[in-house]
Structures are given as structure tokens and as C-alpha cells.
Amino acid sequence: MPQDEVSTLTDTRKAIYAVGCDGRYEIVPSSGWEAEAEATLQAVDELARRAVEAYDRVAAGAAAPLYFHMFDRRMDIDLLSQASGIGRWRLKRHLKAEVFAKLPPKTVARYAEALGLKVDELKRLPAVRPDRA
Amino acid sequence: MLKPDIPFKHQHAAHCESGVMAQLLSHYGLPLSEAMAFGLSGALMFAYIPFVKLGGMPLIAYRRLPKAIIKGLQKNLGIKMELTTFSRPDLGTAALDRLLGKGQIVGLQSSVFWLPYFPEDMRFHFNAHNLIVYAKAGDEYLISDPVFENPVRCLSKDLEKARFVKGMLAPKGLLYYPVALPEEIDFNLIIPKIIKKTARAMLKTPVPIAGVRAIYALAKTIGRLETKDRRYARLFLGHVVRMQEEIGTGGAGFRFIYASFLQEAGDLLDDQSLKDSSLMMTSVGDQWREFALMIAKSIRRKKRQEIDFCGLQKKLESIAVAETQVYRKFTSS
Incomplete structure (x- = not known):
């Protein structure tokens, strides 16, 4: 019965099925399992890595801020395409800074909605570069 | 409409859909543990589908598709569930509020990513998370999320967002609750049958x-x-x-x-x-x-x-x- 106090769960606990001394199954709250946290952190780190990479590309002028916000919201082209209802091919074009700048407000609003951002937030890069040690 | 005469009680469970179904059925008069809800639904499975990708990785699942527990229980136990989806977020919110107003508790499908009460490291884009809303207080819903130890709260606008994300397994505002329960269940007959089928x-x-x-x-x-x-x-x-x-x-x-x-x-x-x-x-x-x-x-x-x-x-x-x-x-x- 793991009680590894993993960071991914913060202060919540999850229910785990465990066999007690009497051989009976019971539900026990657990502060997490290290093996699971390792896998979760790996995935979270990978998402963070993509967001930081995207930030640098946008800062260098190689892509529209949309490119950063997509990864910052833990999405990729497939996910954002599904969430916004805008086809993958069109979306890929919209990631270019010069194409994005000319998009009609209606299209920009669809991206903002899908990403849960205000339109002006979507149009710029946050001042602080996200980083995760 | 089923009328429970007991106050709602949150239960901690290992999995969202089996936890929600166990709680919904127990509340409305068919006491069932989470394990029984899971087993009787026949949803145990293993699937590895290399050509269906999620975030660039193949689909791997240890159970049947989302909603299989709800539907499996409905079929195997002879329960009647009301399942409703909505074309517009405001309609989904209105329907939820109406049911809560009548004192119902309601099962919902939602996206994990858009639920602010989830720890940051667990917020992935998974759109088939199940939870129960049992009341509304001001602009907040009182939520019994079975994978959390204690009840949680969520702002109305946040829950609406989580219920109406688009994409794979989009919830479309799905809400559900039992409307009729069988008078009697012959466990001697159905349990061996379900286990064999699984x-x-x-x-x-x-x-x-x-x-x-x-x-x-x-x-x-x-x-x-x-x-x-x-x-x-x-x-x-x-x-x-x-x-x-x-x-x-x-x-x-x-x-x-x-x-x-x-x-x-x-x-x-x-x-x-x-x-x-x-x-x-x-x-x-x-x-x-x-x-x-x-x-x-x-x-x-x-x-x-x-x-x-x-x-x-x-x-x-x-x-x-x-x-x-x-x-x-x-x-x-």
C-alpha cells in the first residue's frame, strides 16, 4: 500500500484498493505511488518543455503567439484543431505570425474560446518565460 | 422521477465512472459498492490500439470505452437511466440547475483540464471525466468528485467550460441520473453470466x-x-x-x-x-x-x-x- 507523498497529487489523496490483514479488500486513501508520479511528471515535463520551446520560437519571431498558447494549454495541433473546430491544415497556417496577424476577429475569437483566453491575451506573449525546473 | 429520502453522502472511489454510478444508484435506492458497480457493468477490458493516437501516443486502456459502465449497468441490472446531451452550453447549464432545484443529484461528463480543483500536474486533456453535482450555492456548484477524498466546489462558468469542450470524447454537456430501478435483482443468476461474458x-x-x-x-x-x-x-x-x-x-x-x-x-x-x-x-x-x-x-x-x-x-x-x-x-x- 504505497504512501509516497508524491508532489503531483499536492495535498489530495486518491482511493486505492488494498487487501487488509483479514484478506478483505478495502478502499484506502493513499498519498500516491512513486512509480505513478514518475510517469506523471515525465508527461508534465514533456508538455512544459514544448511550451518553453514554443515561447522561444515566438519570441524570436518565428511563430505567432498562438503557437505558444497552444502548448501552454497542454495542447498540440490535433487537440487545438478539435477544440476550435478549425481544420489542421488551416490551423498550421494560422500559427505563422504574418498569417495570424491578418486573421478575422471571428477566427481569433474561436481560438481564444478554445484556449480559455481573452483575445488580447492570445495576441501577445506573456512577459515572463515559463520555466519548470 | 426517483425521490431519495436520504441526504447525499460523498464517497471516495478509485475510478470516476464506477464511483459516480455506485453513488448515484446507492443514493436513489440501489445500494452498490464501487467494485460491484464496476464488475457488474462488465467493463473490464484491455485495449491497445496503435492507430488511435492521443497526444501522439497510442490508445491503451484497461477498461471499455467511457460510458460503458453506465450503459453496462443499465443493461445488466435493468436500470433505466436518463442521459441527455445539449447543443448549447446555456441549455446544459439551465437543465442542470433545474434538476438541482428539484433536489436531484446529477452525474456529469467533463474535461479534467478545465476543472480548476484538480492539481496542476493532473490536468491533462481527458474529456471523459465523471463527477456528481449535488447542489448549487450562489455561483458555485457543490461537487462530489469520486476520485477526491472530500467534496469540492467549482464556479459555474468553469464547470460549463469543462462540460462543453470539443474534441475527442467531447462530453456535449452530458448529464445523467437513474429514473427507474428494478424491483428485484437476481444476483445468483446475473453475476455468473456477467463474469463469464467479461x-x-x-x-x-x-x-x-x-x-x-x-x-x-x-x-x-x-x-x-x-x-x-x-x-x-x-x-x-x-x-x-x-x-x-x-x-x-x-x-x-x-x-x-x-x-x-x-x-x-x-x-x-x-x-x-x-x-x-x-x-x-x-x-x-x-x-x-x-x-x-x-x-x-x-x-x-x-x-x-x-x-x-x-x-x-x-x-x-x-x-x-x-x-x-x-x-x-x-x-x-
Whole structure:
């Protein structure tokens, strides 16, 4: 019965099925399992890595801020395409800074909605570069 | 409409859909543990579908598709559920508020990512998370999320967003609750039938993307990772563990819940063979956990070990053998 106090769960606990001394199954709250946290952190780190990479590309002028916000919201082209209802091919074009700048407000609003951002937030890069040690 | 006369009580569960169904049914007059809800739905499965990708990784699941627990219970127990989806968010919110106003508790499908009460590190884009709303206070919903130890709260606008995200497994505002329960359930008759059917589905699949054959297929893929890029291999293995432990049960990909169900069913029917198979299933679950631990060691960020792909493949194949033995016990009896 793991009680590894993993960071991914913060202060919540999850229910785990465990066999007690009497051989009976019971539900026990657990502060997490290290093996699971390792896998979760790996995935979270990978998402963070993509967001930081995207930030640098946008800062260098190689892509529209949309490119950063997509990864910052833990999405990729497939996910954002599904969430916004805008086809993958069109979306890929919209990631270019010069194409994005000319998009009609209606299209920009669809991206903002899908990403849960205000339109002006979507149009710029946050001042602080996200980083995760 | 069913009228419960008991106050709602939050229950901590390992998995969202089985937890929600157990609570909904118990509240409305059919007391059921989470393990029984899971087992009786017949939703135990294994699937490995390399051509369906989620965030660049293949679909791996230890249970049937989302909603299979709701629908399986409906069919197997003769429950009648009301399931409603909505074309517009405001309609979904209005319908939820109306039901809460009548004192109903309601099951909802939602996206994990958009629920602010989830810890940051657990907020992935998974759109088939289930929870219960049991009341509204001001602009906040009072939520019984079965995978949380205690009830939580969520702002109305946040829940609406989480209910109406688009994309794979989009919830479309799905809400559900039981409207009619059977007068009597003959567990002596249905339990053996459901267990046998579940076992057969695991053993006899036409294509190796589901059932025990899919476990072998995944084992083979893992063995072949040897020739792939190491970073991809590590992400792939981490993904296997994540699907096994997190978006399922805090155990061994539903195998412990199922063992708990077999134990409870064995007691209910006073059937020694079921109790024995519960022990076998527990051992299967233990092996899944050992497998996860082997992977965790090889993907660890600090003090990383060499990955023994061949060893992982063999371990997974031995799990497939062990699972086969449990299911054979059911199909032969």
C-alpha cells in the first residue's frame, strides 16, 4: 500500500484498493505511488518543455503567439484543431505570425474560446518565460 | 422521477465512472459498492490500439470505452437511466440547475483540464471525466468528485467550460441520473453470466487490439522499442504506466477493483470458486504493479537505469498468461 507523498497529487489523496490483514479488500486513501508520479511528471515535463520551446520560437519571431498558447494549454495541433473546430491544415497556417496577424476577429475569437483566453491575451506573449525546473 | 429520502453522502472511489454510478444508484435506492458497480457493468477490458493516437501516443486502456459502465449497468441490472446531451452550453447549464432545484443529484461528463480543483500536474486533456453535482450555492456548484477524498466546489462558468469542450470524447454537456430501478435483482443468476461474458470478451477477440491478445501485442511493441529513439521509448513507456495507474484506478489498471468485485460476489453467492479467482486476480494486479515499477525505474529523471526492453516484454507476456488463467477459470465453469 504505497504512501509516497508524491508532489503531483499536492495535498489530495486518491482511493486505492488494498487487501487488509483479514484478506478483505478495502478502499484506502493513499498519498500516491512513486512509480505513478514518475510517469506523471515525465508527461508534465514533456508538455512544459514544448511550451518553453514554443515561447522561444515566438519570441524570436518565428511563430505567432498562438503557437505558444497552444502548448501552454497542454495542447498540440490535433487537440487545438478539435477544440476550435478549425481544420489542421488551416490551423498550421494560422500559427505563422504574418498569417495570424491578418486573421478575422471571428477566427481569433474561436481560438481564444478554445484556449480559455481573452483575445488580447492570445495576441501577445506573456512577459515572463515559463520555466519548470 | 426517483425521490431519495436520504441526504447525499460523498464517497471516495478509485475510478470516476464506477464511483459516480455506485453513488448515484446507492443514493436513489440501489445500494452498490464501487467494485460491484464496476464488475457488474462488465467493463473490464484491455485495449491497445496503435492507430488511435492521443497526444501522439497510442490508445491503451484497461477498461471499455467511457460510458460503458453506465450503459453496462443499465443493461445488466435493468436500470433505466436518463442521459441527455445539449447543443448549447446555456441549455446544459439551465437543465442542470433545474434538476438541482428539484433536489436531484446529477452525474456529469467533463474535461479534467478545465476543472480548476484538480492539481496542476493532473490536468491533462481527458474529456471523459465523471463527477456528481449535488447542489448549487450562489455561483458555485457543490461537487462530489469520486476520485477526491472530500467534496469540492467549482464556479459555474468553469464547470460549463469543462462540460462543453470539443474534441475527442467531447462530453456535449452530458448529464445523467437513474429514473427507474428494478424491483428485484437476481444476483445468483446475473453475476455468473456477467463474469463469464467479461472473461469471454478478454479471451476471444477477433483482432489483437483488445483482450489478452492486445496485451501480447503491446508486449511485442515494447520489445521492439529497442530499435527506436530513446526519448520516444521513454515517453511511450511512461504513457503505458500513466494509462495503467492514473486515468484508471489508483491500482493496477482496474485489476484490483475487479478482484474486490470477485470477492464481494463470492461472499454474496457463497461461492468458493469466485473467492479463489479473486485471489488470482489480486496476483495479476500485483504483477501489473511490478511491471509499472520496472518502467518507473527506467524512466526516472535522476539516476536513470538502462532500459531492459526484453525484460519488460517478458514481464508483460507473463501477465498475459496469468490473466488468461483467470479468465479460463470462468469460461470453463
